[in-house]
Amino acid sequence: MSDCIFCKFSKGEIKPITVYEDDKCIVFLDKFPLTKGQTLVVGKKHIDNVFDLPDDDYTHIFNIAKKIVKASDAAFDTIRTWLLVQGMQVAHNHIKILPIYEGEYPNLTEGSGPEVNDDVLNEQAEKLKKALE
Ligand SMILES: [Zn+2]
Numbered sequence: 001m002s003d004c005i006f007c008k009f010s011k012g013e014i015k016p017i018t019v020y021e022d023d024k025c026i027v028f029l030d031k032f033p034l035t036k037g038q039t040l041v042v043g044k045k046h047i048d049n050v051f052d053l054p055d056d057d058y059t060h061i062f063n064i065a066k067k068i069v070k071a072s073d074a075a076f077d078t079i080r081t082w083l084l085v086q087g088m089q090v091a092h093n094h095i096k097i098l099p100i101y102e103g104e105y106p107n108l109t110e111g112s113g114p115e116v117n118d119d120v121l122n123e124q125a126e127k128l129k130k131a132l133e
Helices: 005-011 055-075 118-132
Strands: 018-021 025-029 039-043 080-084 094-100
Touching: 005 025, 005 039, 018 055, 018 118, 025 055, 025 118, 039 055, 055 080, 055 094, 055 118
Parallel strands: none
Antiparallel strands: 018 025, 025 039, 039 094, 080 094
């Protein structure tokens, strides 16, 4: 899909602030996060619903999501990290990884939060990458 933003990220036509990438998925910081340090795990195939992915892609993407959740808890001062599949905003499979902080709970009926500048996102990406090592 030529107008799909997540396909552009997957193909490298637009470069998000990336934490992890392989042949099946890309993980990057959400520029409009609900919580500080939110990432998105996006499969590289243009399939809308994550539950319609072939089993090997599905399993792989959720295994990567698990690693990112662990990295999020290690990198940030979280009480826990949530994993969320809504699929309501972009019609291309993605999993939201939401770091949760004491007393700060996101409103999940809101799809996104205020824009965060790239310097902050780059700093968060470095922390996550270090935690993934
Ligand atoms: Zn797409």
